[in-house]
Amino acid sequence: MWLTFHTVCLGSRTACRRSVAAALSKCSRHRGNVSLLSQSAAAHTCKALQFRNHGDPSKVVQLEEVDLPPIGEKDVLVKMLAAPINPSDINMIQGTYAILPDLPAVGGNEGVAQVVEVGHQVTSLKTGDWVIPKDAGLGTWRTEAVLAENDVISLPNDIPMLSAATLGVNPCTAFRMLSDFVDLKPGDSVIQNAANSGVGQAVIQIAAARGINTINVIRDRPEFTQLSDRLNAMGGTHVIKEEALRRPETRELFKTFPKPKLALNGVGGKSATELLRYLQFGGSMVTYGGMAKQPVTVPVSALIFKDVKVQGFWVTQWKRDHSSDGRAFRAMLDELCQLIRQGKLTAPACTEVSLKDFNKALDAAMQSFTSAKQVFIM
Numbered sequence: 001m002w003l004t005f006h007t008v009c010l011g012s013r014t015a016c017r018r019s020v021a022a023a024l025s026k027c028s029r030h031r032g033n034v035s036l037l038s039q040s041a042a043a044h045t046c047k048a049l050q051f052r053n054h055g056d057p058s059k060v061v062q063l064e065e066v067d068l069p070p071i072g073e074k075d076v077l078v079k080m081l082a083a084p085i086n087p088s089d090i091n092m093i094q095g096t097y098a099i100l101p102d103l104p105a106v107g108g109n110e111g112v113a114q115v116v117e118v119g120h121q122v123t124s125l126k127t128g129d130w131v132i133p134k135d136a137g138l139g140t141w142r143t144e145a146v147l148a149e150n151d152v153i154s155l156p157n158d159i160p161m162l163s164a165a166t167l168g169v170n171p172c173t174a175f176r177m178l179s180d181f182v183d184l185k186p187g188d189s190v191i192q193n194a195a196n197s198g199v200g201q202a203v204i205q206i207a208a209a210r211g212i213n214t215i216n217v218i219r220d221r222p223e224f225t226q227l228s229d230r231l232n233a234m235g236g237t238h239v240i241k242e243e244a245l246r247r248p249e250t251r252e253l254f255k256t257f258p259k260p261k262l263a264l265n266g267v268g269g270k271s272a273t274e275l276l277r278y279l280q281f282g283g284s285m286v287t288y289g290g291m292a293k294q295p296v297t298v299p300v301s302a303l304i305f306k307d308v309k310v311q312g313f314w315v316t317q318w319k320r321d322h323s324s325d326g327r328a329f330r331a332m333l334d335e336l337c338q339l340i341r342q343g344k345l346t347a348p349a350c351t352e353v354s355l356k357d358f359n360k361a362l363d364a365a366m367q368s369f370t371s372a373k374q375v376f377i378m
Contacts, residue, residue: 045068046065046068046145047142049064050063050064050107051105061093077115078115158341176313178210187211190214215260217244259283263279268296269297353376
């Protein structure tokens, strides 16, 4: 889903710029058993997908050699393993996202890397650890990087690499929306649009693991039956076409289980309005995306007579709000990794591509009915 923002939070933007500038100044190829002092005299590079101007990704993104300095006392040298292309990455390149880096910048906000070497004051990480970014703006579309210890968080390396690479954004968004807005119990119901998105698939699986019903709305398409079967196999209770939201027979679904307490909106426009109509009294709709690029319209009757609540969620802000105390983030990652080990949470369908094929990958990621997430394998 593509988000268009016309205003920018200056505080967040400055923070992102600092993070990207620091990361760009710290990417280097570590060779042999070279001492830290000798590294400082040598100029090393990594390959990175960089953009010097905002605009069409196919025109502004280039594969370049980026100079980066040696490892600092509290830094780690990492080798990137895999990094996906998310809608927010495209928006950042286009210049339409809520936070924008200083230019030039390396693309990518999510991915998994392996620690190759640590600075002598690093205490929380060791060589061989897998790590993911704590926040947006590190620039993950590159082969190697030197990053601050506090900018990454470790993951167990006994989960699939693609699950690790795609864990930090969509599953975390789904987890928080299912946990923070409504007290959901086994047997309760959630309705969502964009159910085939990365967030939508994570919602289905996490909800199923908690015994929660999901009504999953997707746009009609030639392969609707195959997609519907796949979402049902993940644990979706019902999969319906967006047009069916406006039909009376859809209400028959709720004769077998409760009306939804929670609606999750990644589309906006008429689709969001229709979700509201199915909420039970006092229910909540949480918006996390705006694929339709249309405003959310809330019927007055829903506010007055059904006491519905309309809220928004941005996982980047949640991470920043909890950055001073990492226990909540760690607990969430631990629970998600446990679901992965149990086979209850899988990565979305992915197409693995190399950095040199970035133009093809970016083009595929921007298609309207994309069926797989593009992931750079380093």
